[in-house]
Amino acid sequence: MACFAMRAAIFFSALCGMGTATRLGSTSDFKGANPIRKVVTLMQNMQKEIEETGKKEKELFDKFMCYCSNNNGALAKSIEDGKAKIDELTAKLKSDEAEKSQNSQDLIQHKKDREAAAADLAEATTIREKESSEFDAMKADSETNIKAMAGAIPALEKGMGGASLLQTVDGDRLKHIVEVFSFDEEMDRKNVMNFLQQSGDYVPQSGQIVGILKQMKESMEANLANAVKDEESAVKGFAELKASKESEQELATEAIETKQTRAGELAVSVVQTADDIEDTTKEVADTEQFAKTLEQECGTKEKEWAEREKLRAEEIAAISDAIGMLNDDDALDVFKKAMPSALIQEKAGFLQRSYVSASPVQKAQAILSRVAVKSPHRGTIKLMLFSLRSKLKVHSKRLSRGESVMSGGFDEVTKMVDDMVEVEGKEQDADNKKQPWCNGEFEKADREEKGEKTEIEKLNAEVQQEADEIAAINEEIVALKAEIMELDKAVVEATEQRKEEHEDYVEGMQLSSTATELVKKAKNRLQKFYNPTLYKAPPVKKEMSMEEKILEAGGSFVQKRADVAPPPPPETFGAYEKSSEKSAGVLGLMDMIVKELEDDMKEMEYEEKTAQKDYEELMTESGETRAQKVKGITDKEGAKATLGTKKMQSQEKEKQDEEDVFSINKYEGVLHGDCDFILENFDARKEARGQEVESLKNAKAILAGAKM
Numbered sequence: 001m002a003c004f005a006m007r008a009a010i011f012f013s014a015l016c017g018m019g020t021a022t023r024l025g026s027t028s029d030f031k032g033a034n035p036i037r038k039v040v041t042l043m044q045n046m047q048k049e050i051e052e053t054g055k056k057e058k059e060l061f062d063k064f065m066c067y068c069s070n071n072n073g074a075l076a077k078s079i080e081d082g083k084a085k086i087d088e089l090t091a092k093l094k095s096d097e098a099e100k101s102q103n104s105q106d107l108i109q110h111k112k113d114r115e116a117a118a119a120d121l122a123e124a125t126t127i128r129e130k131e132s133s134e135f136d137a138m139k140a141d142s143e144t145n146i147k148a149m150a151g152a153i154p155a156l157e158k159g160m161g162g163a164s165l166l167q168t169v170d171g172d173r174l175k176h177i178v179e180v181f182s183f184d185e186e187m188d189r190k191n192v193m194n195f196l197q198q199s200g201d202y203v204p205q206s207g208q209i210v211g212i213l214k215q216m217k218e219s220m221e222a223n224l225a226n227a228v229k230d231e232e233s234a235v236k237g238f239a240e241l242k243a244s245k246e247s248e249q250e251l252a253t254e255a256i257e258t259k260q261t262r263a264g265e266l267a268v269s270v271v272q273t274a275d276d277i278e279d280t281t282k283e284v285a286d287t288e289q290f291a292k293t294l295e296q297e298c299g300t301k302e303k304e305w306a307e308r309e310k311l312r313a314e315e316i317a318a319i320s321d322a323i324g325m326l327n328d329d330d331a332l333d334v335f336k337k338a339m340p341s342a343l344i345q346e347k348a349g350f351l352q353r354s355y356v357s358a359s360p361v362q363k364a365q366a367i368l369s370r371v372a373v374k375s376p377h378r379g380t381i382k383l384m385l386f387s388l389r390s391k392l393k394v395h396s397k398r399l400s401r402g403e404s405v406m407s408g409g410f411d412e413v414t415k416m417v418d419d420m421v422e423v424e425g426k427e428q429d430a431d432n433k434k435q436p437w438c439n440g441e442f443e444k445a446d447r448e449e450k451g452e453k454t455e456i457e458k459l460n461a462e463v464q465q466e467a468d469e470i471a472a473i474n475e476e477i478v479a480l481k482a483e484i485m486e487l488d489k490a491v492v493e494a495t496e497q498r499k500e501e502h503e504d505y506v507e508g509m510q511l512s513s514t515a516t517e518l519v520k521k522a523k524n525r526l527q528k529f530y531n532p533t534l535y536k537a538p539p540v541k542k543e544m545s546m547e548e549k550i551l552e553a554g555g556s557f558v559q560k561r562a563d564v565a566p567p568p569p570p571e572t573f574g575a576y577e578k579s580s581e582k583s584a585g586v587l588g589l590m591d592m593i594v595k596e597l598e599d600d601m602k603e604m605e606y607e608e609k610t611a612q613k614d615y616e617e618l619m620t621e622s623g624e625t626r627a628q629k630v631k632g633i634t635d636k637e638g639a640k641a642t643l644g645t646k647k648m649q650s651q652e653k654e655k656q657d658e659e660d661v662f663s664i665n666k667y668e669g670v671l672h673g674d675c676d677f678i679l680e681n682f683d684a685r686k687e688a689r690g691q692e693v694e695s696l697k698n699a700k701a702i703l704a705g706a707k708m
Contacts, residue, residue, distance in 0.1 A: 035589060035592065035593045035596075036326055036593070038589055039322075039326065039586055039589045039590060039593070040323055040326055040327060042585060042586045042589070043319045043322055043323050043586055044323065046319055046586070047316055047319045047320065047323075050312060050315055050316055050319075051316065054312050057308070061305055078287050079284055079287050079288055082280055082283055082284035082287065083284060085280050086277060086280050086281055086284065089273055089276050089277045089280065090277060092273050093270065093273045093274060093277065096266055096269050096270050096273060097270060099266060100263065100266040100267070100270060103259055103262055103263050103266060104263070106255075106259055107256060107259040107260065107263065110252045110255045110256045110259065111252070111256060113248065113252045114248075114249050114252035114253060114256070117245045117246075117248040117249045117252065118245075118249060120245055121241075121242060121245040121246070121249075124238060124241050124242070124245070125238075125242075128234070128235075128238045131231075131234055132231070132235075135227065135231045138227060139224065139227065139228070142220060142223065142224040142227070143224070144173065145173065145177050145220055146217060146220050146221060146224065147170075148170035148173045148174050148177065149174070149177070149213055149216060149217040149220065150217065151168070151170055152165060152168075152170065152174050152213060153210055153213050153214060153217065155168070156206045156209060156210045156213070157206075157210055159206065160206070161198070161206070165196065166196055166197075174196070175193075175196055177216070178192045178193060178196070178216075179193075181216055188212050191208065191209070191212065192209055192212055192213070195209045257506075260506070260510065261510075263510075264510045264513065264514050267330060267334075267514060268514060268517055268518070270330070271325065271328055271330055271331060271518070272521065274328075275321055275324055275325060275328075278324065279317060279321060282317065282320075283313075283317075286313055290306070290309070314528075314529050315529050315530075317529075318525050318526050318528060318529040318530070319526065321522070321525040322522035322523070322525050322526050322586075323522075325518055325521055325522040325525070326518065326519070326522055331515075331518050334511055334514045334515045334518065360702050360703075363702055364388065364699040364700075364702040364703050367695050367696075367698055367699040367702070368381055368384055368385055368388070368695075368696075368699050369385065370695065371692055371695045371696065371699075375692055377420060377423065379487075379621045379622055379624060379625025379626075379628075380416070380420060380483075380487070380625065381420070382617075382618055382621050382622075383416070383487070383490050383494070383618065383622065384413055384416045384417065384420075386494060386614060386615075386618050387412055387413050387416070387490075387494075388413050388703075389614070390497055390501075393501070413703060414700045414703055414704065417696045417697075417699060417700045417703075418700070419486070420696055421693050421696050421697065423479070423483070424689050424692060424693050424696075425693075426479065427689065428686060428689050430472065430476070431678060431682060431685060431686065433472070434675070434678050435678055435679060435682050437465065437469075438671065438674070438675030438678060438679055439679070441465075441667075441671050441675070442668070442671060442675070444458055444461070444462070445664055445667060445668045445671065448660065448664045455653070455660055459650045459651070459653055462646075462650045463647055463650045463651060466643045466644075466646055466647045466650065467647065469643050470640050470643050470644060470647075473636050473639055473640045473643070474640070476636055477633055477636050477637065477640075480629050480632050480633050480636070481633065483629055484626055484629050484630065487622060487625060487626055487629070488626070490622075491618075491619065491622050494615065494618060494619075495615075498611065498612070498615045501608075501611055502608070502612075505604055505607075505608045508604055509601060509604060509605075512597050512600055512601045512604070513601070515597055516594055516597045516598060516601075519590050519593050519594050519597070520590075520594060522590065523587060523590040523591075523594075524536055526586065526587060527587070530587075646667075649663070
């Protein structure tokens with residue numbers, strides 16, 4: 001333990017730039033140091049003063065012992081019990097360390113099991129999708145072939161010849177079916193082909209061919225039924241496999257959480273048991289030494305000195321225990337992870353954190369938030385804000401670890417801004433094209449109603465315009481599909497990021513909880529000596545032996561009476577005084593550290609809940625945005641189909657002059673439904689897009705200069 005304390009002291013001194021204090025001072029002497037170093041230094045100074053006072057009192061006691069002549073004492077039982085306790089604690093320490101090692105191995109295996117289950121499920125999903133696609137293609141082809149056979153057989157039964165049959169709609173497919181069908185007898189294929197082509201040495205009659213085709217149709221129907229049955233079986237098997245693998249992942253996740261909790265408990269138990277072994281070993285050594293010198297002690301002063309030494313030992317042991325708890329290697333590792341900003345950076349307060357370059361980024365966030373309120377692309381902008389908040393968290397973690405920051409780091413967000421500006425530009429270009437087109441169409445309809453002379457010219461222009469619209473719609477559909485792919489990718493990335501943030505939260509809570517328990521344990525050890533009424537004893541108390549009860553009740557050693565009265569005793573020590581006033585400062589610092597750690601845990605819980613809520617909102621809004629884009633694709637496909645129909649109708653109108661007026665009026669109604677909104681709101685929509693693009697560019701400019 002002394003070696004651990006020395007390494008811890010060197011570590012804290014190098015980390016915080018402090019020298020070793022030689023005397024106990026006020027807390028202002030350590031301004032700028034981390035809180036754990038302050039507490040340890042104060043306790044080290046207290047311990048040194050107590051030891052120096054003990055040396056002076058020991059000199060007085062030695063002089064007084066020269067006066068004494070008789071002694072009596074027995075501490076063998078205490079030494080024996082202490083050694084037995086050391087053996088028991090040593091066995092427990094080995095057991096805990098072995099369990100801790102096994103727990104770590106189990107945790108690694110559970111994580112591997114979970115990853116393997118996820119990989120198996122992904123592979124099975126890929127195979128199932130491929131099988132399903134192949135089945136759909138096979139089913140469609142089989143149903144088409146069966147339909148062709150079903151049409152050919154009645155025709156043959158009515159007397160249609162092979163050459164006539166080949167001229168029907170399904171004639172070529174029927175020939176292809178015969179060419180690729182797996183006949184039991186190759187002669188059947190030859191006969192059917194001779195019949196269809198009316199060639200060869202022998203041309204069979206239609207009745208013979210009908211029989212062959214019926215057998216072929218029955219065989220294809222049976223094969224299709226078997227394929228459908230196999231597909232249903234495969235779907236059921238995949239569902240069972242998926243449920244099994246998801247169950248494996250859930251069980252592995254539960255086991256991981258249980259093992260992680262147990263790992264924290266074992267870490268605390270190992271530290272506590274090691275401290276108990278050290279305490280007991282020291283007590284046994286002190287008791288053995290005291291037993292050797294007790295024979296030279298005498299009477300009442302002997303008892304007073306024993307009590308005084310006991311109090312001093314308890315005070316030093318309490319301080320040493322507390323120092324050992326906070327300076328232990330495992331404890332230092334916990335504090336480094338749980339309080340990185342306090343151990344690495346000098347800041348005001350104890351565990352306060354600061355975000356250096358958050359101001360410009362927060363300004364960009366505010367701009368994007370205002371744009372999201374009115375923008376029709378609210379879901380995409382919400383995705384930008386989510387990504388920006390994630391970058392800020394990474395930035396905060398780097399600052400807490402003392403890493404340097406640099407400008408930039410928001411390329412992903414600025415790219416999303418650029419993409420949004422490009423989308424806005426495309427939409428405005430579409431409106432710019434549609435407005436003059438709509439005006440032109442209305443004027444064109446008016447002209448068409450005035451006469452039929454310009455009908456052919458108008459129809460040619462209309463056909464060309466509709467072809468352009470179809471091309472424009474195709475471009476819009478491609479753009480929407482690309483946006484859906486980007487949205488899906490962003491959702492996957494956000495999900496992975498949420499998972500990593502949750503794992504960081506669980507680890508941080510465990511570390512902070514362990515650090516809090518270590519400080520409380522050290523404080524409770526000091527309370528045992530300085531404020532016994534506040535000390536919280538372990539739940540199980542060892543029953544004292546009869547000898548221990550007698551000694552505690554005030555049993556004294558018998559002093560032999562000398563034949564000659566001894567001279568007056570020399571001057572010795574007075575009543576023992578505890579360092580209560582100085583210990584109050586140490587206990588106060590411990591309370592402040594515990595409070596800061598508990599506040600930090602509350603903050604982590606709040607951030608976790610907020611992040612989860614934001615993530616759920618993002619998923620909901622992303623789903624809605626995706627549904628809107630899918631609906632947009634469907635609507636545009638419908639519009640494209642409508643335009644295609646119009647194009648064909650326009651070509652036919654050249655031959656149907658009598659229906660021109662009716663068609664023109666109908667087309668005008670469609671124009672009103674398609675163009676009135678654009679014409680009435682063109683300027684307002686253009687101005688709103690301009691303001692949104694300007695806000696997005698401002699946010700991008702701010703992010704370009706922000707630090708990350």
